[in-house]
Amino acid sequence: MRCRECVEHLYEYLDREVTPDLEAEMRAHIQKCPPCSEHFDFETLFLKFVRVRCRAQGAPVTLRRRILEQLLEE
Amino acid sequence: MTSTPPPASSNPPSPPPRSPEERRAGFEREALVHLDALYRVALRLTGNASDAEDLVQETMLRAYRSWDRYTPGTNAKGWLLTILRHLFINEYRRRSRHPETVDVDTIEPFALFQEVQEEDPQGAFFDKIVDDEVLRAVDQLPEAFREAVTLSDVEGLSYEEVAKVLDVPVGTVKSRLYRGRRLLQAKLYEYAVSMGYIKGQAKK
Numbered sequence: 001m002r003c004r005e006c007v008e009h010l011y012e013y014l015d016r017e018v019t020p021d022l023e024a025e026m027r028a029h030i031q032k033c034p035p036c037s038e039h040f041d042f043e044t045l046f047l048k049f050v051r052v053r054c055r056a057q058g059a060p061v062t063l064r065r066r067i068l069e070q071l072l073e074e
Numbered sequence: 075m076t077s078t079p080p081p082a083s084s085n086p087p088s089p090p091p092r093s094p095e096e097r098r099a100g101f102e103r104e105a106l107v108h109l110d111a112l113y114r115v116a117l118r119l120t121g122n123a124s125d126a127e128d129l130v131q132e133t134m135l136r137a138y139r140s141w142d143r144y145t146p147g148t149n150a151k152g153w154l155l156t157i158l159r160h161l162f163i164n165e166y167r168r169r170s171r172h173p174e175t176v177d178v179d180t181i182e183p184f185a186l187f188q189e190v191q192e193e194d195p196q197g198a199f200f201d202k203i204v205d206d207e208v209l210r211a212v213d214q215l216p217e218a219f220r221e222a223v224t225l226s227d228v229e230g231l232s233y234e235e236v237a238k239v240l241d242v243p244v245g246t247v248k249s250r251l252y253r254g255r256r257l258l259q260a261k262l263y264e265y266a267v268s269m270g271y272i273k274g275q276a277k278k
Contacts, residue, residue, distance in 0.1 A: 011252060015226070017233050042187045042197055046259065047227055049200045053208040054228040059113035063127050067106070067134045071098055074138060 001029040006036050014044055101141050104150045105134070111151060111229050112158055118224045119162045121213060129166055133158040152231065155239045159221070186259035190272060199271040203262060211261040219254030226251055 006029050012018045013026050030037050092100070112133060116126035137144075137157050144153055190197070212220060212228075225236045226247070233251075237244045267274035 011255070012248070015233065015251075038191075038195055039187050042195060045197045045200065046186065046255075049197070050208065050212075050223070050227045050258070051230070053203075053205045054212060054224070055114065056205050057114060057117070058110035059130065060123075060127070063113065063130060064106075064109060066127075067109070067131055068102075070131065070135060071101065071138055074135075 001025050003036050010043055014047060101138055105137055105154060108151045108154055112154055115224055118220055120166055125166055129162060133161055152235045152239055159239060184256050184260040186263050189263055189275060194272055199266050202271045207265055211258055214261060215254055215257055219250050222247055222250035223254040
């Protein structure tokens with residue numbers, strides 16, 4: 001596998017949306033290719049960063065209460 | 075656009091009648107646990123807390139009223155998000171207060187890794203960016219990208235699940251995610267450079 005092909009499927013790989021065969025092939029390539037490995041690590045970090053930062057906020061307690069009251073009225 | 079009834083995953087034979095208490099307990103157990111996710115998605119869609127709260131409350135009410143059409147143990151989160159999105163499109167989109175977002179056609183391919191590869195390949199500058207700036211960057215994405223990124227990257231839905239909620243093919247989800255992530259990276263990069271977190275490369 002060449003770097004270009006590997007990077008082309010980068011997000012699908014990180015999203016666990018590639019076939020097992022392709023995943024194995026990509027993993028083998030990344031292990032022996034430092035530039036690709038660095039690139040994949042960076043994108044992994046980016047996706048984790050987005051997830052963690054955007055999930056910090058939850059629903060207000062008052063909203064939960066309003067919904068529970070509403071269900072009781074139904 | 076006409077109002078769309080909440081989608082039922084399929085129409086199973088009518089379940090045995092449940093008591094109101096059982097029904098409510100089931101709803102709390104399977105649906106209400108997704109309240110945080112629904113609220114976050116509603117916030118990203120509407121752009122303001124008060125509309126987001128109303129949208130979520132209305133979603134929960136509609137979901138509760140059609141709860142008998144939901145098959146216990148299936149994907150409640152996706153089911154609820156689908157109801158929420160339909161409601162948003164039909165009743166909230168017109169007054170959503172998102173700033174004018176970028177023209178999709180003007181998006182230049184931008185790969186953050188290539189920009190910071192020399193200076194900060196481990197992405198240490200991410201830690202310096204505060205949550206509000208990340209949310210602001212997400213909010214500036216065009217709606218189609220914003221919802222794909224929110225459902226996938228923030229709420230962890232699979233491509234297939236995102237495709238179902240958005241009612242588009244999986245290929246479309248993939249391309250929206252790709253472009254949405256690139257655009258988000260471009261915005262974060264711009265911000266990090268403006269704050270001096272990274273030097274960045276001289277404008278070509």
